[in-house]
Amino acid sequence: MTDTIELLETIGSDASLRYAPADELKSVLERAKASTELTMAMASGDSTLLRQMLGHNETIQCTPQMNSVPFTGLDWSKPSV
């Protein structure tokens, strides 16, 4: 079975795969003997199962750019950070 992370990197960096139609990508994953979770995630568009397979709890927040400029709101006594 081809490693899931390796396959994701390959798909992400290959122009012919990144935007391949779903059935074509499914064939690629089958030929590469991709994990069931990866194939299902691709087909459904839901990567939750894939994250769970890799041991990641979905309750952990993975928020893009959550580390925004913190704003002290109404606390005008403190200098802005």
Place this chain on the structure above:
Amino acid sequence: MTLGSHLTPLARSHIVQADVVFAALSDPIAEEWLKRMHPDVRSLQPYYAEGKPRIKTYREWVALMMDELRAGKCVCGVFYGHPGIFAWSPHKVIEQARAEGFDAHMEPGISAEDCLYADLGIDPGRYGCQHFEASQLLYCERRIDPAGYLVMWQVGVIGNRSVGRLDTGPAYRALLVELLGADYPLDHEVIVYRGATLPIEQPRIKRITLRELAEVPLTAEETVVLPPAVTLQPNRAMLERLQALDAAGQAGVAA
């Protein structure tokens, strides 16, 4: 932004060459991928906690990186998208490192904003584009130009002033809708967007009305875009002055 697609060659080189890598990424799978590039990748995610002020988390991140720097290590911080956009700690750690005499710099990355333009077919140069962290629109008096695009970040946690709640809910968003209602009709189109973080995903694009924005379920990583609501109006006074300059220039050439 997308695993495998958007890590620049130079950024990868920094990662590989560092002594230690700190990572604040949006997807645990991306973190796994990063761990394959370097033997010492330390996740910053565990420092977030429900109920914990975000500023405390960010200060901890800075302290962690500075500790390693002071210990003589080459430190690389990897942050989701572009490390300098909606990101306090990368700027802060660079500022602090330089203040202590260390070399420090930031490499630009492909941000969620860049993906948004590509996925939604928006050219920010066409009508102009304003970006705000959504909460700032409530906290401060800002001028919105409805003739351009309006992009609001982190609408899902709007009004989250200091405590690390990860979803503030419809009542808070209703205030935003009320504020925007001054410049936009309530049936104006609103796009809720989330870029793809894995290459097997497609961007999530939902089109709703402004009226629906308060109640629609929103995650912290979704971005809200309002397309222009009014047409651009010519500035006739300035146009006349430009014409006068053109005429003077031509007269100068003719002479």
